[in-house]
Amino acid sequence: MRIGEIDVTPFSDGFFSMPPAYFGESADWEPHKALLNDSGNLIVPIGCFIVRTGGQTVLVDAGLGDLDLGEMGKGGALPAELAAAGVTPDEIDVVVCTHLHLDHSGWLVKDGAPFFPNATVRFGAADWDQFVVDQHGGPQTAVDIKLLADLGRVETIDGDDVSIAPGITARAAPGHTHGHNVLVLSSGEERAMLLGDAVTCPVQLEEPDWSAMSDIDAALARRTREALWRELEGTDTTAVAAHFPGLEFGRVLPGKGKRYFSV
Numbered sequence: 001m002r003i004g005e006i007d008v009t010p011f012s013d014g015f016f017s018m019p020p021a022y023f024g025e026s027a028d029w030e031p032h033k034a035l036l037n038d039s040g041n042l043i044v045p046i047g048c049f050i051v052r053t054g055g056q057t058v059l060v061d062a063g064l065g066d067l068d069l070g071e072m073g074k075g076g077a078l079p080a081e082l083a084a085a086g087v088t089p090d091e092i093d094v095v096v097c098t099h100l101h102l103d104h105s106g107w108l109v110k111d112g113a114p115f116f117p118n119a120t121v122r123f124g125a126a127d128w129d130q131f132v133v134d135q136h137g138g139p140q141t142a143v144d145i146k147l148l149a150d151l152g153r154v155e156t157i158d159g160d161d162v163s164i165a166p167g168i169t170a171r172a173a174p175g176h177t178h179g180h181n182v183l184v185l186s187s188g189e190e191r192a193m194l195l196g197d198a199v200t201c202p203v204q205l206e207e208p209d210w211s212a213m214s215d216i217d218a219a220l221a222r223r224t225r226e227a228l229w230r231e232l233e234g235t236d237t238t239a240v241a242a243h244f245p246g247l248e249f250g251r252v253l254p255g256k257g258k259r260y261f262s263v
């Protein structure tokens with residue numbers, strides 16, 4: 001995928017199997033059952049993106065890591081996927097995590113050392129408080145992030161519209177986590193967005209009341225989604241989120257009182 005001079009390649013670290021109730025007990029999947037597998041679950045990728053821009057290589061989100069969650073999902077594919085694409089961990093200049101949930105920070109530290117040895121790691125400052133100070137994601141994430149900070153590798157994203165690399169801007173999109181960011185890619189006339197987990201599944205366009213179980217502040221996450229849809233609707237700006245099917249960029253289209261995602 002090219003956005004002007006920017007090159008974007010999606011990778012998946014594995015998959016999650018989400019039960020339908022992931023979007024609330026009252027979510028009616030009947031109109032959307034084509035999205036579910038034979039067991040009635042929604043299978044989604046664990047998306048990461050390599051963005052090459054202005055001589056820099058940026059990894060957006062760092063997968064689940066070497067974790068097998070049984071029927072719920074599995075990570076671990078990212079290193080082999082990167083190697084197959086000719087990307088080595090030491091050439092990553094920046095890792096930007098849209099947020100610090102485990103499936104976005106899993107490969108930051110491996111065996112007590114930074115997996116991307118030359119990378120600066122960036123994420124929203126509010127996620128430092130939530131995941132490192134309050135240990136919302138469990139003790140291991142806090143230990144890993146602290147280790148990176150002690151090595152001088154962490155630079156939190158403070159505020160809104162913060163430049164990450166040429167043509168990449170982080171924009172606060174809170175709700176899923178307090179410090180969640182989406183990334184705006186722009187080059188020349190072209191523009192695209194990496195939505196992280198601000199949106200979990202395109203079905204939420206048609207079902208704006210569906211909140212993901214993992215949204216920490218569901219009401220705020222819903223307002224954030226609505227603002228993103230309003231901005232994207234009917235424009236040429238393409239977008240993809242970290243767990244969208246096939247990690248394909250698409251456009252948000254209006255239609256019959258609803259909105260749709262079209263790849």
Ligand SMILES: [Zn+2]
Binds near residue numbers: 104242243
């Ligand atoms: Zn996620």
